[in-house]
Amino acid sequence: MLARMEHDTEDYPQGGGEPDPVGEESLEHEVAPPEEPDNTERLKREPRSTRTSRVWIGSAVGLIVLIAILVFILQNLATVTIHFPGATTRMPVGIAILFGVILGGVLVFVLGLARVLQLRRGLSRMRHAEHSSGS
Numbered sequence: 001m002l003a004r005m006e007h008d009t010e011d012y013p014q015g016g017g018e019p020d021p022v023g024e025e026s027l028e029h030e031v032a033p034p035e036e037p038d039n040t041e042r043l044k045r046e047p048r049s050t051r052t053s054r055v056w057i058g059s060a061v062g063l064i065v066l067i068a069i070l071v072f073i074l075q076n077l078a079t080v081t082i083h084f085p086g087a088t089t090r091m092p093v094g095i096a097i098l099f100g101v102i103l104g105g106v107l108v109f110v111l112g113l114a115r116v117l118q119l120r121r122g123l124s125r126m127r128h129a130e131h132s133s134g135s
Helices: 002-011 039-044 051-075 093-134
Strands: 079-084 087-092
Touching: 051 093, 079 093, 087 093
Parallel strands: none
Antiparallel strands: 079 087
């Protein structure tokens, strides 16, 4: 179909109308029709990563991690005594380690959040100073 369309544009002058009866070009500088994008090149490329695909892969990885944690807890059900300042309790080893990991994750999150807020505040001050000195 593309070949036919190119043939049609050769038979008619730029502005449309009837074919040139003599076979000579009616216009000195004929503008070539815009090239259509080559879809074969686009199809050969790898597909783009989308948010949905990243969420799907992240969910699969998260599910595998949760299964590994569950297996770890189920294999470490021996009860131990935990002594913490002001408290003593007994719980399975797997659960105690899980609580430790969760507490460490919360600590890292809070410290990271404090740093992000510190950087945002500094950026905001810098923009405010730039705006007030530029006006």
